Amino acid sequence: MIHGGERFVGELRALSARLLMQRGAPYDAAQLQSDILIEAELRGLPSHGLLRLPRLLLRLERGLADPHTSGTAVWTRPALMKVNGDAGLGPVVMMAAIRQLGQIVPKHGIAVAAIRDANHIGMLAYYAEAAARMGFASIVMSTSEALVHPYGGTQAMLGTNPIAVGIPTADEPFILDLATSHVPMGKIHHHALRGEAIPEGWAVDREGRPTTDAEAAKTGALAPFGGAKGYGLGLAVELLVAALAGSAFAPEVTGTLDDDQAATKGDLIILIDPAAGRGEGRRLSAFLQRVRTSRPSEPGRTVAVPGDGARSRRAGSLATGIELPDEIMERLAAFDAA
Amino acid sequence: MIHGGERFVGELRALSARLLMQRGAPYDAAQLQSDILIEAELRGLPSHGLLRLPRLLLRLERGLADPHTSGTAVWTRPALMKVNGDAGLGPVVMMAAIRQLGQIVPKHGIAVAAIRDANHIGMLAYYAEAAARMGFASIVMSTSEALVHPYGGTQAMLGTNPIAVGIPTADEPFILDLATSHVPMGKIHHHALRGEAIPEGWAVDREGRPTTDAEAAKTGALAPFGGAKGYGLGLAVELLVAALAGSAFAPEVTGTLDDDQAATKGDLIILIDPAAGRGEGRRLSAFLQRVRTSRPSEPGRTVAVPGDGARSRRAGSLATGIELPDEIMERLAAFDAA
Numbered sequence: 191m192i193h194g195g196e197r198f199v200g201e202l203r204a205l206s207a208r209l210l211m212q213r214g215a216p217y218d219a220a221q222l223q224s225d226i227l228i229e230a231e232l233r234g235l236p237s238h239g240l241l242r243l244p245r246l247l248l249r250l251e252r253g254l255a256d257p258h259t260s261g262t263a264v265w266t267r268p269a270l271m272k273v274n275g276d277a278g279l280g281p282v283v284m285m286a287a288i289r290q291l292g293q294i295v296p297k298h299g300i301a302v303a304a305i306r307d308a309n310h311i312g313m314l315a316y317y318a319e320a321a322a323r324m325g326f327a328s329i330v331m332s333t334s335e336a337l338v339h340p341y342g343g344t345q346a347m348l349g350t351n352p353i354a355v356g357i358p359t360a361d362e363p364f365i366l367d368l369a370t371s372h373v374p375m376g377k378i379h380h381h382a383l384r385g386e387a388i389p390e391g392w393a394v395d396r397e398g399r400p401t402t403d404a405e406a407a408k409t410g411a412l413a414p415f416g417g418a419k420g421y422g423l424g425l426a427v428e429l430l431v432a433a434l435a436g437s438a439f440a441p442e443v444t445g446t447l448d449d450d451q452a453a454t455k456g457d458l459i460i461l462i463d464p465a466a467g468r469g470e471g472r473r474l475s476a477f478l479q480r481v482r483t484s485r486p487s488e489p490g491r492t493v494a495v496p497g498d499g500a501r502s503r504r505a506g507s508l509a510t511g512i513e514l515p516d517e518i519m520e521r522l523a524a525f526d527a528a
Numbered sequence: 529m530i531h532g533g534e535r536f537v538g539e540l541r542a543l544s545a546r547l548l549m550q551r552g553a554p555y556d557a558a559q560l561q562s563d564i565l566i567e568a569e570l571r572g573l574p575s576h577g578l579l580r581l582p583r584l585l586l587r588l589e590r591g592l593a594d595p596h597t598s599g600t601a602v603w604t605r606p607a608l609m610k611v612n613g614d615a616g617l618g619p620v621v622m623m624a625a626i627r628q629l630g631q632i633v634p635k636h637g638i639a640v641a642a643i644r645d646a647n648h649i650g651m652l653a654y655y656a657e658a659a660a661r662m663g664f665a666s667i668v669m670s671t672s673e674a675l676v677h678p679y680g681g682t683q684a685m686l687g688t689n690p691i692a693v694g695i696p697t698a699d700e701p702f703i704l705d706l707a708t709s710h711v712p713m714g715k716i717h718h719h720a721l722r723g724e725a726i727p728e729g730w731a732v733d734r735e736g737r738p739t740t741d742a743e744a745a746k747t748g749a750l751a752p753f754g755g756a757k758g759y760g761l762g763l764a765v766e767l768l769v770a771a772l773a774g775s776a777f778a779p780e781v782t783g784t785l786d787d788d789q790a791a792t793k794g795d796l797i798i799l800i801d802p803a804a805g806r807g808e809g810r811r812l813s814a815f816l817q818r819v820r821t822s823r824p825s826e827p828g829r830t831v832a833v834p835g836d837g838a839r840s841r842r843a844g845s846l847a848t849g850i851e852l853p854d855e856i857m858e859r860l861a862a863f864d865a866a
Contacts, residue, residue, distance in 0.1 A: 266637065266804045267635065267636055267637025267638075267801065267804040268606075268635070268636050268637065269607050269636040269637045269638050269639075270636070270637025270638055270800070270801070270804040297605065297606070298605055298606050298607040298608070298636065299604065299605025299606065299607045299608025299639075299640065300605075300607050300608055300638055300639065300640045300798070301607075301637075301638065302637065302638045302800060327768060327771060327772075329667075339822075340819055340822065340831045340832075341832075342824060342825055342826075342829065342831050342832055343819070343822050343823060343824055343825060343831040344822075344823045344824070344825050345822040345823045347818070347819050347822050348819075353761075355761075355764040355768065357764070357767045357768060357771055359767075364763070364764070364767050366760040366761070366763070366764050368757045368760060368761075398823050398825070415754045415755075415757050415758075416753045416754020416755070416757060416758050417753075417754070418834075419706045419753050419754060419758070420753075420754050420757070420758075422704040422706060422834040423691075423693075423704070423706075423761075425702070425704070425819070425833065425834065426693040426695070426702070426704050426834075428815075429695045429697075429702055429812055429815070429816075430665060430693065430695055432808060432811070432812065432815070433665060433695055433802045433808050433812055434665075434800065434802060434804075436808060439811075439815045441818070460638070460798070462608070462640060462772065463605065463608070464771045464772060466604045466605040466608040466772075470770060470771050470774060473770070473777075474767055474770065474771055477766075477767070477770070477777045478767075480685070480779070481678055481681070481685050481686075481763070484677075484678065484681050484682075484683040484685050485681060485682045485683045485736050486680060486681055486682065487680055487681060487682050487736070488680075491680065493678045493680050493681040494678075494679075494680060494756075495763065496756075496760040496763065496764075
């Protein structure tokens with residue numbers, strides 16, 4: 191299951207792009223969509239990696255994903271863009287929105303894009319990093335199918351509703367990317383596949399009973415992270431995205447976990463020009479270094495800053511290769527032959 | 529310790545305003561500052577209530593708080609305002625910023641104010657509610673003295689760095705207001721005062737050892753909420769505010785817990801005009817009602833939405849009065865005589 195080295199990463203990237211192009215994706219769109227899937231694999235986030243490619247290929251074949259569009263953008267105000275994703279590929283619609291925001295953020299200081307009906311945008315860190323490379327701070331949010339129960343509730347009412355925050359510094363940007371569920375549904379599936387129990391507090395079953403049975407949790411609901419606070423944040427994402435994008439609420443969202451329904455979730459990205467504030471890249475870098483070198487909870491360990499782990503895992507994956515289940519490789523190979 | 533009814537609330541409000549005016553605060557500033565302290569009491573948030581008034585009165589007497597200024601605002605971009613708080617009263621500076629943002633948000637769709645060196649702004653929900661009354665969605669952040677240790681760390685490196693999100697609906701607005709620490713330092717002091725142990729996981733002592741001794745925790749550091757994710761959010765607040773406002777980082781912040789040093793923390797508020805998106809107030813209200821009536825974890829309980837508890841406690845306090853320690857009343861009486 192371990193495949194060796196950077197060359198294999200390059201091969202996977204080429205395979206992914208080829209499969210997408212075979213289904214009508216223009217070269218740039220295929221490269222971009224492949225890049226975000228590969229980047230997730232490199233960082234040890236397989237739930238947002240090539241696992242999602244077969245579903246996407248089917249969605250392209252069935253017209254549920256349109257590889258040619260970057261959506262229809264309307265500036266309803268000089269600093270607020272509403273985008274109908276028009277079933278476009280998530281990364282294509284998002285990067286087009288970021289490029290458009292990027293044109294006006296240096297002028298206005300802040301701008302926002304609210305997107306509905308684009309396909310799955312993948313890991314949010316990708317966009318926070320893109321914004322940081324352009325010199326902008328960013329807040330990114332996305333909604334999804336109902337998987338998470340409210341604090342004090344037991345029904346899946348909310349998406350895993352991730353939030354990312356990116357802030358340029360004088361060296362590596364600060365990149366935070368978190369789902370507002372305690373664990374991702376992928377982790378439940380992983381335990382179910384191996385017949386392992388899940389810890390208490392991760393999920394409830396279909397009837398809303400707390401469970402340690404991973405199989406039962408698959409049809410139940412995930413706990414929010416951090417109790418009432420994480421629930422509140424997830425709900426804030428749900429409402430803010432829907433209010434601005436006009437996208438569906440979680441119980442009605444389709445299209446990111448299936449291969450036969452339209453994508454109806456929403457995404458939001460706010461860009462801010464730190465140069466319009468004070469910027470302070472060097473001061474930020476110095477502070478992050480103080481945090482890293484502050485007293486750890488275990489001697490000899492280093493205190494991590496969000497983004498450190500992903501960068502380190504990425505470097506490791508580039509050196510040693512990506513761990514990819516044979517089943518995914520076989521599915522992709524079948525698509526290649528089709 | 530229980531005082532009766534709405535009349536007593538009115539008396540407290542008048543007392544607070546009088547004490548502030550005796551120390552030079554203009555009528556409007558005294559009313560506003562008093563209102564936010566009283567509102568915190570009404571919602572059962574005494575850590576942000578009248579407990580803070582004696583310190584503020586001393587800061588006014590010593591010139592560390594200037595009741596006449598609302599800060600110096602500069603629009604560095606058409607939608608980005610930088611404010612030097614000039615040691616103004618926190619609520620006065622914040623509300624002036626919100627009023628200014630409110631002038632341009634309907635035009636631009638989104639705008640942000642980054643504030644440094646204002647005095648303590650109190651509970652963030654107050655500003656999210658003010659923005660919601662104007663019809664705007666808001667994201668509010670504030671930094672503070674170093675009280676919280678990083679996930680994987682044991683030194684107080686971060687403020688309790690609260691975040692609030694306000695979103696207008698067709699009825700009561702959605703108002704989320706959370707500190708990124710697991711519990712507030714006030715709760716530790718409360719336990720210490722009563723000689724009670726604190727639960728494991730709340731705090732570490734001065735040497736960074738996990739502790740259940742509330743007294744030892746007072747000089748230690750608070751845990752972030754929600755593990756690595758809550759830590760990441762707190763750090764994001766720390767960096768975003770500092771990057772845009774140019775305010776101090778937590779270890780250098782002074783002025784919100786003492787009565788003898790300048791206020792050096794930062795605050796950030798983003799306003800968004802939902803009408804520039806789709807608004808969808810009724811759809812939001814209907815979804816929140818679905819969340820409230822979804823299956824609870826305990827039969828007969830109702831699933832709460834952020835803001836519900838505060839509204840309910842507020843109504844209760846208006847009916848039955850505010851619970852205020854005699855010690856605070858005595859301190860305020862002494863100021864009144866002085």
